[in-house]
Amino acid sequence: xxxxxxxxxxxxxxxxxxxxxxxxxxxxxxxxxxxxxxxxxxxxxxxxxxxxxxxxxxxxxxxxxxxxxxxxxxxxxxxxxxxxxxxxxxxxxxxxxxxxxxxxxxxxxxxxxxxxxxxxxxxxxxxxxxxxxxxxxxxxxxxxxxxxxxxxxxxxxxxxxxxxxxxxxxxxxxxxxxxxxxxxxxxxxxxxxxxxxxxxxxxxxxxxxxxxxxxxxxxxxxxxxxxxxxxxxxxxxxxxxxxxxxxxxxxxxxxxxxxxxxxxxxxxxxxxxxxxxxxxxxxxxxxxxxxxxxxxxxxxxxxxxxxxxxxxxxxxxxxxxxxxxxxxxxxxxxxxxxxxxxxxxxxx
Amino acid sequence: xxxxxxxxxxxxxxxxxxxxxxxxxxxxxxxxxxxxxxxxxxxxxxxxxxxxxxxxxxxxxxxxxxxxxxxxxxxxxxxxxxxxxxxxxxxxxxxxxxxxxxxxxxxxxxxxxxxxxxxxxxxxxxxxxxxxxxxxxxxxxxxxxxxxxxxxxxxxxxxxxxxxxxxxxxxxxxxxxxxxxxxxxxxxxxxxxxxxxxxxxxxxxxxxxxxxxxxxxxxxxxxxxxxxxxxxxxxxxxxxxxxxxxxxxxxxxxxxxxxxxxxxxxxxxxxxxxxxxxxxxxxxxxxxxxxxxxxxxxxxxxxxxxxxxxxxxxxxxxxxxxxxxxxxxxxxxxxxxxxxxxxxxxxx
DNA sequence: CTGTTAGCGCATTCAA
DNA sequence: TTGAATGCGCTAACAG
Numbered sequence: 143x144x145x146x147x148x149x150x151x152x153x154x155x156x157x158x159x160x161x162x163x164x165x166x167x168x169x170x171x172x173x174x175x176x177x178x179x180x181x182x183x184x185x186x187x188x189x190x191x192x193x194x195x196x197x198x199x200x201x202x203x204x205x206x207x208x209x210x211x212x213x214x215x216x217x218x219x220x221x222x223x224x225x226x227x228x229x230x231x232x233x234x235x236x237x238x239x240x241x242x243x244x245x246x247x248x249x250x251x252x253x254x255x256x257x258x259x260x261x262x263x264x265x266x267x268x269x270x271x272x273x274x275x276x277x278x279x280x281x282x283x284x285x286x287x288x289x290x291x292x293x294x295x296x297x298x299x300x301x302x303x304x305x306x307x308x309x310x311x312x313x314x315x316x317x318x319x320x321x322x323x324x325x326x327x328x329x330x331x332x333x334x335x336x337x338x339x340x341x342x343x344x345x346x347x348x349x350x351x352x353x354x355x356x357x358x359x360x361x362x363x364x365x366x367x368x369x370x371x372x373x374x375x376x377x378x379x380x381x382x383x384x385x386x387x388x389x390x391x392x393x394x395x396x397x398x399x400x401x402x403x404x405x406x407x408x409x410x411x412x413x414x415x416x417x418x419x420x421x422x423x424x425x426x427x428x429x430x431x432x433x434x435x436x437x438x439x440x441x442x443x444x445x446x447x448x449x450x451x452x453x454x455x456x457x458x459x460x461x462x463x464x465x466x467x468x469x470x471x472x473x474x475x476x477x478x479x480x481x482x483x484x485x486x487x488x489x490x
Numbered sequence: 491x492x493x494x495x496x497x498x499x500x501x502x503x504x505x506x507x508x509x510x511x512x513x514x515x516x517x518x519x520x521x522x523x524x525x526x527x528x529x530x531x532x533x534x535x536x537x538x539x540x541x542x543x544x545x546x547x548x549x550x551x552x553x554x555x556x557x558x559x560x561x562x563x564x565x566x567x568x569x570x571x572x573x574x575x576x577x578x579x580x581x582x583x584x585x586x587x588x589x590x591x592x593x594x595x596x597x598x599x600x601x602x603x604x605x606x607x608x609x610x611x612x613x614x615x616x617x618x619x620x621x622x623x624x625x626x627x628x629x630x631x632x633x634x635x636x637x638x639x640x641x642x643x644x645x646x647x648x649x650x651x652x653x654x655x656x657x658x659x660x661x662x663x664x665x666x667x668x669x670x671x672x673x674x675x676x677x678x679x680x681x682x683x684x685x686x687x688x689x690x691x692x693x694x695x696x697x698x699x700x701x702x703x704x705x706x707x708x709x710x711x712x713x714x715x716x717x718x719x720x721x722x723x724x725x726x727x728x729x730x731x732x733x734x735x736x737x738x739x740x741x742x743x744x745x746x747x748x749x750x751x752x753x754x755x756x757x758x759x760x761x762x763x764x765x766x767x768x769x770x771x772x773x774x775x776x777x778x779x780x781x782x783x784x785x786x787x788x789x790x791x792x793x794x795x796x797x798x799x800x801x802x803x804x805x806x807x808x809x810x811x812x813x814x815x816x817x818x819x820x821x822x823x824x825x826x827x828x829x830x831x832x833x834x835x836x837x838x
Numbered sequence: 839c840t841g842t843t844a845g846c847g848c849a850t851t852c853a854a
Numbered sequence: 855t856t857g858a859a860t861g862c863g864c865t866a867a868c869a870g
Binding site for chain 1: 846847848849850
């Protein structure tokens, strides 16, 4: 039925072993023989059987990329960058690796399920992106699972995600706290004292880190951190919309809103506008991440740019074994404050 | 070294075959036996070897999802919806399928490479999303490749992509032409006669279809289709920005801009604003797709909503064999005109 | 309901 | 540089 390596061998009048060697290219083969084999491959339209190959070699060409939300460009940009590094040398069977993106939807059990599925496929590497879950039980399960994957020879890289000790995983972590601090310091420097903060979901590490930076800045300026000025939500615009209404209810004289990310900031803008408040004349708004649409917001959004594409590309190269991991296995990626039109001094 | 099925069998004191049956669940096994096996699996921390399993069964749990640009929510939303349907019954080995997203970046050779990789993995199904390439040679190559995949038992589903005859592929196509027609008709109905059109890349089918709808509307209203009023670009905001400047250069008295999609429309808005033109008082702007950020544009964007999530979910179910394909293997998914604040009658 | 027996298609020894 | 032989870990008949 389907063409096998043996068929190719017969046609090229060599042994199956020789065909295998030609295809994998990691063994000396006479040029004339190679040509004959390649010709037979083309004529027969032969495609290597991945499972059989992986079984015999005890490794595969699969590389998994785990993302929390594939519909969010934050993850899409990173995933695209990671995937773009997957070609080139490093893989078996022609150097092409199958980089696959797995959407966990932020659900802990799906995260573990995908890791099991990738372990089952004997993935060559796994890249986990974005914030992790704070839950201790889940973190323990993840640590165990990652440890087993690593033991089985799968390379583990974390991109924009906190390091997981004792697993040998390489971590490129984002300096969320530093970015958050700078952002809030920028607003405080403009003279704002009544800042609302829209945090992400409590259970994500990213949320805590950004909030921590915000609080550090408040402390540095000697501004009291009123817990009523912080609202938790999800990382989407709807959440920003609702949270902003709630913040305004608690303090109608708010002069600035700091959002967990850019989508949330957009929702905040919508809510403020609906309440007849101008941005930034009445209320300043700041986001985080600097996704492509942020510059098109009206007014353009002040935010913290994270080098998502660069970090993703680096993670991809490390996963492919084409770049040395950072010393100690951990590198911190800093964000950059982008001051644009959505923030200004408060009204006197 | 690694735990195998035989180890589990030994520990549970049953035959390997029985373990396999328990794990795959598609065969009657006594409850007590099943329990014993499951216990052994847990104790040994056993994970099925995917390649071996796929080799023996001649099919795998892999489902491929091809997207043109993973950083674009247009694709992210569809991919997420497709993937969300992958759990549940239908798969082997516990019903979980590994749905993997492959980012082609719109490059023809990467599209074919990924299909080969998926063919190599003996993927159970492949879903191709978004516009195809107009290039005849590439289409022929794709048809051949898809035909071979189908022959090998891989189910092929096209989502938001034109049907490919003679491959047995199921197609859920978007009515881009109809949406484009409605959109332009809406502007013409408001009284606009000097419309600029920012088309996508020439080589994508989506581009041609939307443009066709635009022209049909012009014809229906007896408005001349001046080719100088159409500019081609990419599907991103930058392209919309540049194209708009070009359109204004060609006709400074333009009263409306129709964009290939929402991102392009955002870029158009930025350019218009920079030129001191108000939206919609001076110039109306319309987009396409209705991505989540479109409603947050200022003013909110008039656009054509495509039911991306619904179509993706349906494609996913069909790929899983959990929903009947549409009669004839082809279904057309219509868009819905969303009239918002970015369009208004032209100034007298 | 369960055990036995063969391969699935390939990579990799070991010889030649 | 090439061929022959072996086994990777599992599933699917076929018996019992």
